Amino acid sequence: MAQDDYVQFVGVQKTYDGETLVVKNLDLNIRAGEFLTLLGPSGSGKTTTLMMLAGFEVPTHGRIFLDGKPIDHVPPHKRNIGMVFQNYALFPHMTVEENLAFPLNVRKIGKAEIETRIKRALGMVQLSNLGKRRPGQLSGGQQQRVALARALVFEPKLVLMDEPLGALDKQLREQMQLEIKHIHRNLGVTVVYVTHDQSEALTMSDRVAVFNDGVIQQLAKPDDLYERPQNSFVAQFIGENNRLRGKVVAMNGTGCQVEIDGGGRVEALPVKIEGVGAATTLSLRPERVRLNPASGHCSNVFEARVEELIYLGDFTRVRATVCGSSEFIIKVPNAEGAPDLVPGSSISVGWKKEDCRALDAAQ
Amino acid sequence: MTAIAENFGLDIAERDALKRRLRAVERGRRLRALALVLPLFLFILVSFVIPIGELLRNAVFDPSIRANMPQTVTALAAWDGKDLPDEAAFAALAADLAAANKAKTIALIGKRLNYELSGIRSKILVSGRKAAQLTQGPYKEAMIGIDKIWGERETWAVLKRAGATYTSFYVLDALDLGLDADGALTPTPAERAIYVTVFMRTLNISLTVTVATLLLGFPLAYLLATLPTRTSNLLMILVLLPFWTSLLVRTTAWFVLLQDNGTINDMLQALHLTSEPLPLIFSRFGTVVAMTHIQLPFTLLPIYSVMKTISPSYVRAGRSLGAGPFYAFWRIYFPLTVPGIAAGCLLTFILSLGYYITPALVGGPTDQMVSGIIERAMNSENNWGKASALGGILLFATLILYFIYNRLVGIDKIRLG
Amino acid sequence: MKTLPWLCAALLAGVSATAISVPKQASAEDTLTVISWGGAYQESQRKAFMEPYAKETGAKINEGEYNGEIAKIRAMVESKSVTWDVVDVDTQTALAACAEGTLETIDWAKLGLDRSKFIGGDIADCAVPNILYSTVIAYDTTKLKPGPTKITDLFDMQKFPGKRALQKSPFVNLEWALIADGVPMADIYKVLNTPEGVDRAFKKLDTIKKDVVWWESGAQPPQLLADGQVAIASDWNGRFFDAVKKDKKPFQIVWDGQAPDYDWWAMPKGTPNLDAAYKFIAWSSQPGPMAEQTKYISYGPANKDAGPNISAEVLKDLPTAPDNMKNVLYVDPQFWADNGDQLRERFNAWLSK
Secondary structure (H helix, E strand, C coil), X not given: CCCCEEEEEEEEEEECCCCCEEEEEEEEEEECCCEEEEECCCCCCHHHHHHHHHCCCCCCEEEEEECCEECCCCCHHHCCEEEECCCCXXXXXXXXXXXXXXXXXXXXXXXXXXXXXXXHHHHHCCCHHHCCCCHHHCCHHHHHHHHHHHHHCCCCCEEEEECCCCCCCHHHHHHHXXXXXXXXXXXXXXXXXXXXXXXXXXXXXXEEEEEECCEEEEEECHHHHHHCCCCHHHHHHCCCCEEEEEEEEEECCCCEXXXXXXXXXXXXXXXXXXXXXXXXXXEECHHHCEECCCCCCCCEEEEEEEEEXXXXXXXXEEEEEECCEEEEEEEEECCCCCCCCCCCCEEEEEECCCCCEEECCXX | CCHHHHHHCCCHHHHHHHHHHHHHHHHHHHHHHHHHHHXXXXXXXXXXXXXXXXXXXXXXXXXXXXXXXXXXXXXXXCCCCCCCCCHHHHHHXXXXXXXXXXXXXXXXXXXXXXHHCCCHHHHHHHHHHHHCCCCCCCHHHHHHHHCHHHHCHXXXXXXXXXXXXXXXXXXXXXXXXXXXXXXXXXECCCXXXXXXXXXXXXXXXXXXXXXXHHHHHHHHHHHHHHCCHHHHHHHHHHHHHHHHCCHHHHHHHHHHHHCCCCHHHHHHHHCCCCCCCCCCCCCHHXXXXXXXXXXXXXXXXXHHHHHHHCCHHHHHHHHHCCCCHHHHHHXXXXXXXXXXXXXXXXXXHHHHHCCCHHHHHHXXXXXXXXXXXXHHHHHCCCCHHHHHHHHHHHHHHHHHHHHXXXXXXXXXXXXXX | CCCHHHHHXXXXXXXXXXXXXXXXXXXXXXXXXXXXXXXXXXXXXXXXXXXXHHHHHCCEEEEEECCCCHHHHHHHHHCCCXXXXXXXXXXXXXXXXXXXXXXXXXXXXXXXCCHHHECCCCCCCCEEEEEEEEEEEEEECCCCCCCCCCHHHHHCCCCCCCCEEEECCCCCHHHHHHHHCCCCHHHHHXXXXXXXXXXXXHHHHHCCHHHEEEECCCCHHHHHHHCCCCCEEEEXXXXXXXXXXXXXXXXXXXXXXXXXXXXXEECECCCCCHHHHHHHHHHHCCHHHHHHHXXXXXXXXXXXXXXXXXXXXXXCCCCCCHHHHCCECCCCHHHHHHHHHHHHHHHHHHHCC
């Protein structure tokens, strides 16, 4: 165990019904001060993992360590972990101040100290003048801030957040993302954050654990996750992605050749393939595809037929048929000198071998 | 355009026209809403407001003496009550009694006065028959000769009071009070004073049942609210079972269980826990058990439906903030269930006030509740004044309790689900 | 929840509401509504009166049941919507309702019957006596050996230990208490008419108070006896007879000190079917039908002429059988009309202490 691993999951399994595992053999180390996001579709096991860490669910198998100590038999209220819930879970019968005082009263902190801390916490989330209100009298965004302040006011070293921004509208959500990020940076707490929103995960996290089917598919920094997905689920789940299915026909030192099912042969970077003859899915980000590539610049050049154009302001999304796939997306920046495209016309597209990752043949 | 028009966008005439149009549109909607409420309103008026008004009026309004002894009532108007009334009053009495005897309304006079002067009923009937044969005065001697009750000041005092259209007799009687010959408030003789005791007992039993249903119902409601739906539905059926069994079946079941050689007593004696059968039935215990059984769902259901709406994340939040299981329950979960507790307890308390069949069947002699007395006054004794007075006092006491309750809990906090 | 106070008031109002809301029904000349007390008693009337009468005359009879609520009759008469034509009433109702003018006065000539032939016929002017029943005590022969034989045994806790079931009313109980205290049968009401006499009766009742289970419905005492909850119970003789005959219970009635009383046919004032009601009462009061009724229930027919038509087998269980009439408490209806209200209050207050 590394010195700075604050939380450790070792071989953790969880089942509710004794038949299917919601979390399968989870090994996860979370560093002190880190902002780690558990990302995945619903039912992927991310929330269960969070609840086991909080102490509301008990692992069926395996152990969880907090700061080097096993916490299997530590009840939730003794774990000293701050938590922000999906719908805030502010106590409706208490004022904002009483909500914030709750964890401090439990800890038998002196009255004067409580007042100071509440004042500081409310200042941190910019709600200094709303302390006497009840949660029902606050807007969604304000409630969110109170929930955040409450989870932090007793100065825990670890804070868990369970889709805390899910109920907010887009603009407010983006603003809160930044605020949470700032607070994290200023306080230096460790944050474990659960979300199903990949852009939120990429924006906020130091590292992201992508969950699917009870298993961490990839644990990496946001840019790694986007640029270098290790399997086709991650490639598909994070960002936009062109998929080309085919069969590996040849391997060489740094690349491989893949025969596309819809026709054509592509030079790709082997990432997760089982060898010559195996089926594979090629993953290619739309912004890495070039129009009319200069000769020699791209190892893969194909004819494409423009099917549809979607104007998005800063760029245009082009749907085209490439190698038999009619769902092939190309992002064309609306910069000076952008080519004039017409649906039905034929163009030439190309991409580099390194940008085209040969991954497992997912369904 | 004027400055005003610029400020408001419209000039005054235009604004008035706009308001008129708005009113026209809203009038139609208001009328439709009224039409929807009207049937309920009429129903409540006919089935509720009018009977309650009638009930309260009956408690103080009794024209039987004024209607059947008009001359005597007039003659007594000037009587100072210090001595026996004058000859004119006796003459009026003789005339009234003779007329009532002929019209067969004399029994109503006798019945009314008998409430206050026990045994006077037959004396009045006899006086009526004999007064019909009197043809000339002096009536004072003649009437006293017929029966010496007419020579007693108290008889006349009662007659004068009863002759007023509105009487305080029934209400005072229902509070174990009465008026003596001088019109002073006196308590009912101890051997007949019962109503205050019964009122207190009614409140006492209702309160006990309310507390019992709360103590039993709260944990059960919690269990029902947290169990998976299929299991909780099964349990819910058990809770609602008393609703689906007739009073007769339930009573028989309690008998089998609670009587001296019933299941429970047999078991206690077999285990040598008691040497003699415990008085489980025909006692306060039996009454409270039976009433609690029926009332449990009324207390439980509002609590249950409120608990259903409480997200488990509240308690989890409390736990994560450092509160132990009990502290989190007491400071977070419990306060959130108070609206349901308030509704359930109020419902059970008020419904309990109206019980009379169950206490009569499984209770002892000291468990009779006020509704039982009202029922008997109404149906058997035909004394609607007493029934109304007792009903009115019970209503009034309930409203006072409701008011106090509102101050303590806040009616706006009550929620049925 | 603003409806809660309404709810509570509605419960209180319910008492008066039920008395006021009486369904209105149209009835033709040849249809008749007869109301009685239900149970085995009404069953006997149905077999002896209603069914044969309907068969013989072609009249259509609607039957109903009530629990003796005089208030229903009063409400009907006062609102001038009388839907009951013939009602079976007890003595107190017959007298009270008559005095208040809510019953038709009986025209014996129109009835075509001889008033002097009816036991108790002169007690009430607004009703025709139909049966004579009796309040008696009984015991379980398998549990009390030997059993009580006199009404005074009811108060003898030494000789006959065990609980008693008595009606929750001062009626008859006060009289029995005085008998047990040594007052001669003839002087009962003379003594009870004085405050000291009332005190004396209650004092005697005090001696068994803690051992009494008070019943309100006539169905309770046989059950209490059968369950062994009480050793001796009071009830109307027909109830015990029914338990012996139908359920084969080993009960023995003690006829000593029996308190006979009457049930009556009466007609609410203003019934639209007055003639038909007269016809039905006249038919049912003949010796034949009255004797027939004794086959179904052990109550004595009020028509003295019915006596010879009754078999010895049936007769021995009737209150009117000579063997059963050796020591009878004749209840004074006038006394109870005068003093019932206050004695009931006092009785309830006494119970509460």
